[in-house]
Amino acid sequence: MAYLPNLIFFFLLTAAIGLFARNFKRISRNIKLGKEVDRSDRPKLRLKTMLRVAFGQSKMVSRPVAGVLHLLVYVGFILINIELLEIIVDGLTGAHRIFAPLLGSSLYNFLIASFEVLALLVLVAVILFWTRRNVMKIQRFWKPEMKGWPKKDAVLILYFEVVLMVLFLSMNATDSLLQQANIESYTKAGSFPISQYLLPLFADFSVETLLLLERSFWWAHIVGILIFLNYLYYSKHLHILLAFPNTYYANLEEKGKFEVNRHIKKEVQLMLNPEAVSEDSGETPPEKFGTTDVFDLNWVQLMNAYSCTECGRCSSVCPANVTGKKLSPRAIMMKTRDRLEEVGKNLNANKGHFIADEKQLLHDYISPEELWACTSCNACVEACPIAIDPLSIIMDMRQYLTLEESAAPAALNTMMSNIENNGAPWPFSNQDRLQWANDV
Amino acid sequence: MKLNIPTLAELAAEGKKATIVFWVGCAGSFDDRAKKITKAFAKILLETQTDFAVLGTEETCTGDPAKRAGNEFLFQMQALQNISTLNQYGVTQIVTTCPHCFNTLKNEYPELGGHYKVIHHTQFLKDLMKTGALQVEGGTFKGKRITYHDPCYLGRANNIYEAPRDLIKKLDAELVEMKSCKSKGLCCGAGGAQMFKDAEKGDKEVNIERTEEALEIQPDIIAAACPFCNTMMTDGVKNKQQEGKIQIMDIAELIANANDL
Numbered sequence: 001m002a003y004l005p006n007l008i009f010f011f012l013l014t015a016a017i018g019l020f021a022r023n024f025k026r027i028s029r030n031i032k033l034g035k036e037v038d039r040s041d042r043p044k045l046r047l048k049t050m051l052r053v054a055f056g057q058s059k060m061v062s063r064p065v066a067g068v069l070h071l072l073v074y075v076g077f078i079l080i081n082i083e084l085l086e087i088i089v090d091g092l093t094g095a096h097r098i099f100a101p102l103l104g105s106s107l108y109n110f111l112i113a114s115f116e117v118l119a120l121l122v123l124v125a126v127i128l129f130w131t132r133r134n135v136m137k138i139q140r141f142w143k144p145e146m147k148g149w150p151k152k153d154a155v156l157i158l159y160f161e162v163v164l165m166v167l168f169l170s171m172n173a174t175d176s177l178l179q180q181a182n183i184e185s186y187t188k189a190g191s192f193p194i195s196q197y198l199l200p201l202f203a204d205f206s207v208e209t210l211l212l213l214e215r216s217f218w219w220a221h222i223v224g225i226l227i228f229l230n231y232l233y234y235s236k237h238l239h240i241l242l243a244f245p246n247t248y249y250a251n252l253e254e255k256g257k258f259e260v261n262r263h264i265k266k267e268v269q270l271m272l273n274p275e276a277v278s279e280d281s282g283e284t285p286p287e288k289f290g291t292t293d294v295f296d297l298n299w300v301q302l303m304n305a306y307s308c309t310e311c312g313r314c315s316s317v318c319p320a321n322v323t324g325k326k327l328s329p330r331a332i333m334m335k336t337r338d339r340l341e342e343v344g345k346n347l348n349a350n351k352g353h354f355i356a357d358e359k360q361l362l363h364d365y366i367s368p369e370e371l372w373a374c375t376s377c378n379a380c381v382e383a384c385p386i387a388i389d390p391l392s393i394i395m396d397m398r399q400y401l402t403l404e405e406s407a408a409p410a411a412l413n414t415m416m417s418n419i420e421n422n423g424a425p426w427p428f429s430n431q432d433r434l435q436w437a438n439d440v
Numbered sequence: 441m442k443l444n445i446p447t448l449a450e451l452a453a454e455g456k457k458a459t460i461v462f463w464v465g466c467a468g469s470f471d472d473r474a475k476k477i478t479k480a481f482a483k484i485l486l487e488t489q490t491d492f493a494v495l496g497t498e499e500t501c502t503g504d505p506a507k508r509a510g511n512e513f514l515f516q517m518q519a520l521q522n523i524s525t526l527n528q529y530g531v532t533q534i535v536t537t538c539p540h541c542f543n544t545l546k547n548e549y550p551e552l553g554g555h556y557k558v559i560h561h562t563q564f565l566k567d568l569m570k571t572g573a574l575q576v577e578g579g580t581f582k583g584k585r586i587t588y589h590d591p592c593y594l595g596r597a598n599n600i601y602e603a604p605r606d607l608i609k610k611l612d613a614e615l616v617e618m619k620s621c622k623s624k625g626l627c628c629g630a631g632g633a634q635m636f637k638d639a640e641k642g643d644k645e646v647n648i649e650r651t652e653e654a655l656e657i658q659p660d661i662i663a664a665a666c667p668f669c670n671t672m673m674t675d676g677v678k679n680k681q682q683e684g685k686i687q688i689m690d691i692a693e694l695i696a697n698a699n700d701l
Contacts, residue, residue, distance in 0.1 A: 254547050369640055369641075373639070377596065398509065402509060426470055433469045
């Protein structure tokens with residue numbers, strides 16, 4: 001029976017990791033529903049971009065307050081994971097603070113002390129984040145697309161972090177009291193610059209109660225972390241993992257360079273010179289031009305959708321959004337993810353086969369009104385801290401609207417027929433192109 | 441004043457070529473306000489004895505607005521037509537006063553067979569100054585507050601932020617920045633083919649929002665480097681009844697004016 005806690009721990013850990021792996025596989029399967037796009041070029045530059053933008057948070061700090069607060073939570077998250085490693089080894093082996101003898105007391109004390117300081121900083125940052133959302137009501141957190149679940153989700157994550165940090169500090173406080181009481185299994189290790197202030201809360205408890213409390217905090221903390229891990233899949237919080245591949249596979253071309261549609265390139269070449277184009281490519285022509293659904297987007301665009309953490313920096317700089325139009329680049333990403341999730345559920349329910357559901361991303365999720373409000377200014381792409389590109393999705397859908405539905409706004413149709421007829425977007429004769437030189 | 445602008449066809453007839461082609465663009469050719477920018481830049485080219493030519497009636501729309509409006513077919517047809525003309529004359533370098541033409545020629549033509557060194561006129565003017573071919577007298581604009589509006593297709597799209605600013609500084613003017621500038625610059629509202637349609641329903645026009653940002657810093661001149669931005673900002677300033685106080689000028693016009701061209 002002495003091994004029962006270790007067995008329970010092993011079971012919980014395996015179940016949590018197993019569940020997470022299953023869900024992550026689903027995400028990966030959904031992302032692979034996207035079309036192929038080659039992002040294997042320039043691996044060194046890609047690595048550098050990832051290190052700078054995701055690991056180094058270079059774009060986060062363009063908004064200093066949110067950037068610094070986020071940095072605290074991020075550094076806390078990464079470093080406290082070392083502590084997590086110890087907790088897992090302890091849990092599996094039944095040891096207590098197993099790293100203490102391994103690392104030597106001065107290094108160990110330093111680490112535990114820094115984790116405590118970080119935990120406090122994370123707490124402060126999270127409370128400020130909560131204040132920004134709920135008291136200051138910063139506009140970008142209160143846009144229409146944030147109603148309901150997205151808003152709850154964001155706040156829930158903050159509560160989660162508060163609970164985890166408080167549990168961590170309480171665990172240390174009770175632990176240090178047990179150490180002071182010379183309880184045998186509580187190795188004298190660690191330095192507790194923050195949790196020492198919690199000691200008065202527990203000072204009057206008996207050793208038995210302290211033992212119970214310490215174990216409860218310890219278990220609640222690790223179970224909390226395992227729940228958080230599995231909550232990721234259901235929340236907007238996947239960016240903590242996906243930010244890395246998302247920046248690695250980001251578009252490295254100039255932002256103004258929009259993709260040349262190669263199927264159309266072939267069609268145009270055929271039209272201009274039927275003999276010149278050989279039939280050797282063996283590629284089947286697409287059934288349509290442009291995008292109507294997640295299947296038509298490429299896998300990087302789909303990964304973008306799962307990576308979005310709904311911070312709204314994109315929409316807060318979008319010229320259409322700030323002037324009250326319906327377009328919100330963040331909503332474009334959220335809707336893409338919602339549709340992809342719906343498709344994923346369809347696949348889950350039908351043994352991996354997609355059963356047509358008479359729905360699609362265009363019209364059922366994203367309206368033409370949103371798409372036509374875009375000025376293609378790239379502000380959203382520039383603003384995204386993890387290199388998400390809503391603009392490419394907008395442009396791909398416009399292509400479908402114009403080419404397949406002939407549903408471009410009338411004024412744009414006029415502009416385009418002018419280009420067709422006289423080579424300029426306005427109805428002027430091309431013969432007058434050099435007239436400016438003669439004007440007085 | 442009638443300007444004597446050589447065309448590639450004329451030069452070819454004499455068995456000659458030009459070092460660089462001035463791509464005028466549709467706005468620069470047909471829009472009354474933009475034509476003034478074209479003239480200002482052409483005067484500088486003539487004054488500096490740049491070996492240039494235009495395509496004249498052989499130039500057609502690059503296809504940018506068609507592509508951004510979703511018509512990839514029309515874009516590629518336009519591109520192939522232009523590429524065939526440019527390649528037939530053996531063109532290697534292009535300068536243009538329109539960031540949309542600039543972006544399309546530079547970034548989207550190569551994949552369709554058009555490989556040129558494409559330069560925006562603000563970069564070109566800066567180079568002319570560097571080599572000493574162009575000298576600027578600051579007198580006209582001395583002490584004026586000038587703010588520069590970054591065109592999206594020059595700034596974010598192609599990372600050109602400094603050339604136009606360096607030119608303004610050469611005018612002995614006071615360069616003042618709007619609250620959103622450079623990589624964070626707010627769009628004028630015309631890009632992505634919006635120039636040719638009405639805006640969707642909203643609280644405000646984008647150009648008004650941008651004009652308000654400009655008015656906050658009370659400039660004498662709003663400098664632009666794009667014919668569409670120029671139109672949008674001009675309309676914005678008129679809407680705010682500030683046209684008597686604030687001028688909208690292209691960088692080429694600032695320089696041509698400074699040099700009494």
